[in-house]
Structures are given as structure tokens and as C-alpha cells.
Amino acid sequence: MAAGAIATVVLLSIPPLPILAAPTAGIDAHLVFAAHAAAIAMLWLLAAVANVARARFFSAPDIDGMGFAPASPRIAPDVAIVQNTLEQCVLAAVLYVALATLRAPYATGMIPNLLVLFCIGRAAFWIGYRFGAP
Helix, strand or coil: HHHHHHHHHHHHCCCCCCHHHHCCCCCHHHHHHHHHHHHHHHHHHHHHHHHHHHHHCCHHHHCCCCCCCCCCCCCCCHHHHHHHHHHHHHHHHHHHHHHCCCCCCCCCCCHHHHHHHHHHHHHHHHHHHHCCCC
């Protein structure tokens, strides 16, 4: 958690790379920018869902889905990752839109750095969940 806190402070205190810079024109451009950032974040959700689908395909107890039986221990961690990723994606998407609507000049500019933090956090969670959650 300390490493995450330090990374957050550092990334939120530096300007984004020029290629990731937020638009300077009207609210519509800011909202489009926020929507694009949210779509990138949602790619993590797509990957997590695809991972569960892949795991189910190779697991006889799970092939029919969780509507008929709880997830087996084999895919339960992957299902938990999907749930957590969904929750984080919703929070991120709402935050990006909220920042895009603020009149402060730096607000939309924070979105790329927040998206980088989101991607780092998702990767760390996905890798570490199986080893550190219990």
C-alpha cells in the first residue's frame, strides 16, 4: 500500500506526457476525452471476463456458469477479479466524467495520470490476488 500511495503522489504531481494531454477546448471535447479514458479502463474488465470464460471452457464443473452452481475453487479467484475490476471500472469512469466537467484547468489533465495508475493497479491486483489475498 505504501508503494501505491507513493506512486499516486508522484503520478498526480507530474504533468501527463504530451501525447496523453487533455484537450483545451470546450466541454464536449473534455467529455469525449473522459469517455476514451473510461473505454481504456474497461479493457481490463473485458480481459478479466475473457479470462473467466477461458477458464470455464477447461473446467467441467464451471462450464455451465454460476447460475447452476457456485464457482469451483479453480476459477473462484478469477471470478473475484472480475467483480473487483467491475467495481473499480465503474468508479474510474464516473470519476473521469466528473473531472471532465469541472471548470478547473487541471481537472481533465489529471485523467491520463489517473488512467496510468488504474492500469498499474489492475495489473498488480491481477498478478497478486492469487498470492496475497488470503
